[in-house]
Amino acid sequence: METDLRLESSLWVGNKRYRAVLTGWHFNWTEVDKKNRDKKTISVPVAEVVGVEEGRVEILPQKSVEDTDKDFTVFYVKRFSSGGSYGLLWRLGRTQFSCPSRALRDQWTKHLRTALKTHSPLRPHRLLVFINPFGGKKKGRKIYHSVVAPLFELAGISSHVIVTERANQARDHLLKKDLAGFDGVVCVGGDGMFSELLHGLIGRTQQEAGLCENDPAVTLQPCPLHIGIIPAGSTDCVCYATVGVIDPVTSALHIIIGDSQPLDVCSVHQASSLVHYSVSLLGYGFYGDVLAESEKHRWMGPLRYDYSGTMVYLSNRSYAGIVHYLPADPQDSSPRDRTRCLSGCSVCSRSTERLFHQSSDSGSLYSSHNSQYTSDSEGEWVTVEGRFRCVSLTCMSSSCPKSPLGLSPSAHLADGTGDLILVWDTHPLGFLKFLYRHTSTQDQFDLPFVEVHRVKAVRFSLPSGKEEEGYEDMGATSSAIDDEERGYIETVSRNGSQQYLAERGTERRTTNEQKAATPILCGLCCSKAPAVSVWNCDGEILPNTEIDCRIHGQLVRLYARGIEDRAAVHNCSEEHDNKCERIF
Ligand SMILES: CCCCCCCCCCCCC/C=C/[C@@H](O)[C@H](COP(=O)(O)O)NC(=O)CCCCCCCCCCCCCCC
Numbered sequence: 362m363e364t365d366l367r368l369e370s371s372l373w374v375g376n377k378r379y380r381a382v383l384t385g386w387h388f389n390w391t392e393v394d395k396k397n398r399d400k401k402t403i404s405v406p407v408a409e410v411v412g413v414e415e416g417r418v419e420i421l422p423q424k425s426v427e428d429t430d431k432d433f434t435v436f437y438v439k440r441f442s443s444g445g446s447y448g449l450l451w452r453l454g455r456t457q458f459s460c461p462s463r464a465l466r467d468q469w470t471k472h473l474r475t476a477l478k479t480h481s482p483l484r485p486h487r488l489l490v491f492i493n494p495f496g497g498k499k500k501g502r503k504i505y506h507s508v509v510a511p512l513f514e515l516a517g518i519s520s521h522v523i524v525t526e527r528a529n530q531a532r533d534h535l536l537k538k539d540l541a542g543f544d545g546v547v548c549v550g551g552d553g554m555f556s557e558l559l560h561g562l563i564g565r566t567q568q569e570a571g572l573c574e575n576d577p578a579v580t581l582q583p584c585p586l587h588i589g590i591i592p593a594g595s596t597d598c599v600c601y602a603t604v605g606v607i608d609p610v611t612s613a614l615h616i617i618i619g620d621s622q623p624l625d626v627c628s629v630h631q632a633s634s635l636v637h638y639s640v641s642l643l644g645y646g647f648y649g650d651v652l653a654e655s656e657k658h659r660w661m662g663p664l665r666y667d668y669s670g671t672m673v674y675l676s677n678r679s680y681a682g683i684v685h686y687l688p689a690d691p692q693d694s695s696p697r698d699r700t701r702c703l704s705g706c707s708v709c710s711r712s713t714e715r716l717f718h719q720s721s722d723s724g725s726l727y728s729s730h731n732s733q734y735t736s737d738s739e740g741e742w743v744t745v746e747g748r749f750r751c752v753s754l755t756c757m758s759s760s761c762p763k764s765p766l767g768l769s770p771s772a773h774l775a776d777g778t779g780d781l782i783l784v785w786d787t788h789p790l791g792f793l794k795f796l797y798r799h800t801s802t803q804d805q806f807d808l809p810f811v812e813v814h815r816v817k818a819v820r821f822s823l824p825s826g827k828e829e830e831g832y833e834d835m836g837a838t839s840s841a842i843d844d845e846e847r848g849y850i851e852t853v854s855r856n857g858s859q860q861y862l863a864e865r866g867t868e869r870r871t872t873n874e875q876k877a878a879t880p881i882l883c884g885l886c887c888s889k890a891p892a893v894s895v896w897n898c899d900g901e902i903l904p905n906t907e908i909d910c911r912i913h914g915q916l917v918r919l920y921a922r923g924i925e926d927r928a929a930v931h932n933c934s935e936e937h938d939n940k941c942e943r944i945f
């Protein structure tokens with residue numbers, strides 16, 4: 362196969378002569394000077410060729426074809442560093458080649474197209490696209506038609522576009538309508554739109570496989586259709602964490618070349634019913650309150666989260682809860698190992714082996730017929746109880762423009778685990794420090810009131826009687842109540858490391874800093890606070906407080922490849938300057 366596709370000849374680009382070689386995996390062209398010495402080589406992996414067209418082709422301002430019979434044009438992925446973001450921006454590169462004869466031109470286009478088919482088996486031919494016209498800054502339609510559609514057309518992708526008229530339309534369509542002939546589903550919107558696709562596709566796949574989604578112990582069937590995300594929302598966390606930038610052109614190019622990134626999904630259950638699926642943030646306390654508050658201010662657009670975040674921070678709340686968790690194998694990885702899950706991540710690759718090649722033996726995460734989660738290999742559940750500022754579970758880093766390294770910077774996209782972050786009640790300045798560290802590279806887990814655990818499952822319940830209590834006096838959660846009630850913090854040195862203990866029968870102490878800070882901020886807030894918060898599940902408020910969650914390894918696949926390591930990518934051009942270069 363490799364030798365069949367090989368082609369080598371002299372070609373011209375403008376008035377310069379090049380030696381072009383197609384090896385099967387790569388298409389290279391090297392400038393040759395008058396003395397036949399090689400100069401600079403441009404090398405494009407065949408998998409990153411977007412399209413090959415006869416003639417001299419442009420696509421902006423409109424598609425134009427000068428149909429000369431000795432020329433062909435190759436479109437391909439070109440990388441740029443992206444300033445603020447961690448990942449790389451992808452743009453459409455274009456080179457027009459001239460051949461000495463028409464026969465050679467036809468040979469080049471035929472070979473390149475065959476190589477494309479051979480080396481990019483997952484390239485979509487037909488896509489189902491849902492646009493949320495109201496997501497983010499309400500630019501979904503414009504982004505799709507001006508930026509994405511021309512690229513899909515160039516790549517020969519046909520798409521069926523649905524502009525949604527109501528919430529959950531995309532989900533319902535995926536659950537009920539005929540999906541035959543589609544290779545993938547794309548949303549143009551934010552995390553909420555992605556969540557609709559996630560629910561629709563997972564639900565449809567389980568229906569067709571005859572599996573019950575309600576039972577947390579059932580091993581769910583991975584979805585056959587890929588999901589593409591064109592970011593046009595408010596947080597765009599799933600896009601940022603799987604691509605590394607929020608950029609519609611970059612995302613469209615990942616879709617076109619058929620990149621494939623598996624993703625862990627957390628199922629959330631209550632009383633033996635499925636409540637929701639989550640991939641990014643499942644958060645109780647602070648993040649739940651921020652979402653509940655922000656729904657009242659949707660008109661503010663993406664800014665609603667900053668406004669609500671500030672208001673909720675000032676209200677200075679903490680909540681009682683009991684958290685049970687099932688730790689993952691600490692030998693595989695740790696949330697404190699300071700590694701990052703990047704494109705081609707070895708921890709995720711090892712998990713693929715474990716999840717799909719050993720699933721028939723007793724080493725699987727759960728035994729599929731075991732509704733009480735008691736397989737021998739699952740390990741021991743751990744229980745902690747106390748007052749928390751927030752309890753968060755995330756299946757991936759959940760990086761987003763607000764927090765470029767995310768809620769858990771060392772979490773993995775596809776390792777079959779999630780990171781459980783427990784932020785115990787603490788003084789307002791301590792909590793602010795924790796929040797603020799999300800905006801920099803400082804370790805947000807290196808604080809005495811924060812714990813992080815890599816887990817396979819989590820249960821959350823309320824201390825008996827809490828659900829009925831409703832509201833409690835704010836003073837009670839901040840200054841009036843004694844330290845014993847509040848579960849305030851204490852750091853002790855155990856085995857040489859700082860460990861945090863709260864409400865575990867150990868002595869408790871309030872620091873001076875805590876005592877000083879609390880009353881000042883309490884003066885700014887309301888006098889009544891609810892005793893119970895809500896769960897924020899990828900931007901949706903859950904109806905239940907007591908939940909049971911399980912991580913399903915690699916349940917869905919996105920058209921993405923994870924964040925590319927800048928240091929390992931060679932063909933990256935200088936920083937992209939939007940002012941002087943057009944998109945195409
Ligand atoms: C002091 C600065 C603090 C910055 C803290 C940033 C933490 C950000 C972590 C964000 C994790 C995001 C996980 C993704 C969630 C989304 O699924 C979900 C839905 O997104 P969609 O609307 O696009 O559909 N988004 C959300 O739920 C939004 C959560 C955002 C929380 C941001 C909170 C901002 C807090 C600002 C606090 C300021 C305190 C200042 C005190 C003087």
Ligand SMILES: Nc1ncnc2c1ncn2[C@@H]1O[C@H](COP(=O)(O)OP(=O)(O)O)[C@@H](O)[C@H]1O
Pocket residue numbers: 492493494495496497498524525526527528529549550551552553554555557593594595596597900
């Ligand atoms: N046509 C529509 N009208 C109202 N709501 C919609 C529509 N289409 C989608 N939605 C809902 O809007 C919510 C937010 O959408 P999303 O695209 O995530 O934007 P944002 O990031 O700004 O929240 C989603 O939960 C989705 O279900």
Ligand SMILES: [Ca+2]
Pocket residue numbers: 625755756757772773774775776777778779
């Ligand atoms: Ca994970």
